[in-house]
Amino acid sequence: MVQDKVSQALLEALRSAQQRGMLKLEQTPVINLEAPKRPEWGDVSCTVAMSLSASERRPPFEIAQIIIDHIEQPDLLFSRVEIARPGFLNLTVKRQLWMDVLHAIEAQGASYGHSHLGQGRRVLVEYVSANPTGPLHVGHGRGAAVGQALVRLLKATGHEVVSEYYINDAGRQMKLLGVSVLARYLESCGKSVAFPEDGYHGDYIRAVAARVKAKEGEGLVSLPTVEAEQRSKDVAYRELLTLIRQDLETFGIVFDSWFSEASLLTSGTVDQVLGELKARDLLFDQDGAQWFRSSVFGDEKDRVVRKQEGDYTYLASDIAYHRDKLRRGFDLLVDVWGADHHGYIPRMQAVVQAYGYPKERLRVVLVQMVNLLRGGQKVEMSKRSGEFITLREVMDEVGVDAAKFFFLMRDSSTHLDFDLELAKQQSQENPVYYVQYVHARIASLRRVAESRDITCPFPSQADLHLLEDPDEIALIRKLSVFPVVLQASAVELEPHRMAYYLRELAGMVHPFYNKHRILPPAPDSDAGTAVSIESASSPSRPSEAVAPSLTGARLALMWAVQQVVRNGLQVLGVSAPEQM
């Protein structure tokens, strides 16, 4: 990689300067490379001279000069080396090195940008994990998009990843679900019943009740309430979980594993786990309840695991669940949570530490609320009242790709405004199309070329030295950074970086396409005299002459661009269409 070669050369220069006594270098300096904003600052710039200034007690400019003087055979790497004002090293890399980027993309294809950073470390990514008490809503959609992108990013960086959905199929909410469904069921059987005040009011509950009736007839009417509730709950659970699974599938997401909370309770795992903690004096009894000493591990206070009435809290099963995850031998646990659960992080980290692991073994990615708007007006959502926009509705209205990209466009830790009217209106102008269009446009380019018997060479088959326009070099430079972006996106667990990169790349390709000619004009088109007239009146229509070899080189470049766009979209779980 170009960046690696440059930093290596600079590091060697620093060392050799040190050996000759020109620099002290008390600590090995970090070679800080960045992409300059202005073309006259070269391809790569480095700020190491300025950061050394203090410890070397010399002006940065002098240090920069020393570094330059000690670069061995600068001609091999650089075509120009300059020092700018305080002490920036502005380096222009030889063109041949940029061409190597295209060769690398060709050689690596779909795995260009991928790395072995993770060294096969095993990661469990748990996400969505919505209670099976209703259909998924928009907020879950965002978590789903983020979680899936994280899975793909981690896989692409050499991690062994398992995705898991934790089903909260125990506890109060499920009980309430059973009660709600039974109430609707009894209604449909002509019984008048008071609907539970805190029950689930959504229309889907009636649909589920209808399924219960289809299955059980009116048999539940005569059963004892407890049993009738239980049966309603069982049917509802299966129905709703299937619904969730189908919604996710439509969204392009399939989990490796589904983990049931109830299974931890029925198998006695929770009892066992709490027993272990008790034996280690990490649990204590107080006020008739049982508490976990999470404060020992930095939580602000201890937490109840078993209530006075004897029921377990959610935390109890979560302790058992996370212990189970750790026992399965994962090197890293990634939990994707709604941001309103952030107060829960310290106690889960306490759990991890209670089992002897550093708290960093658990990384929680918080997904902030989706603010649903309709024509600028906030849509109030509440699962209880049943007024909420489902993921299904959003997918139907905006499309899967657009919805995903929208969710991934922003840092997941910030609030997201999602205006349904706007999303519908903009379905033609959504940023995702801007990126996908690059892929489709290049595909089209190649189709046209083939129809005209113009061969589309791979980089290795093209005269790449013909790519000398600054726009072409800039594009290649952008492609060269893709692996860096992918890595950063994975390491920071921030998929939005990739989304932004792709938009930036698209923002270079479309202007390039409009400015530069790739194929020669169609033979039947009336070129010649018309061109000169047009070029005067419409500068956005490219009229530059392209020799066949330049066409080949540019097609090879476009091929590489297409590959990178495809790889980038892949990692976000968004499709790369051949045609739009």
Next chain:
RNA sequence: GCGCCCGUAGCUCAGUCGGAUAGAGCAUCAGCCUUCUAAGCUGAGGGUCGUUGGUUCGAUUCCAACCGGGCGCACCA
């Protein structure tokens, strides 16, 4: 009150490890389709990076205080 997140253009947001003249999209205005897909392109206007201090060659970025917004602080999940 305590904790977490956030405050950057009219709106929605990027901004890497502190770097050079702070960037996109939308919206507004003015233009570009007889030639590779106009889901595109060109140009214009628009900024006290919440405020005040501190750290240093240099701060949107780091630190502190304050102001404003969101969320959390359950024997709910």
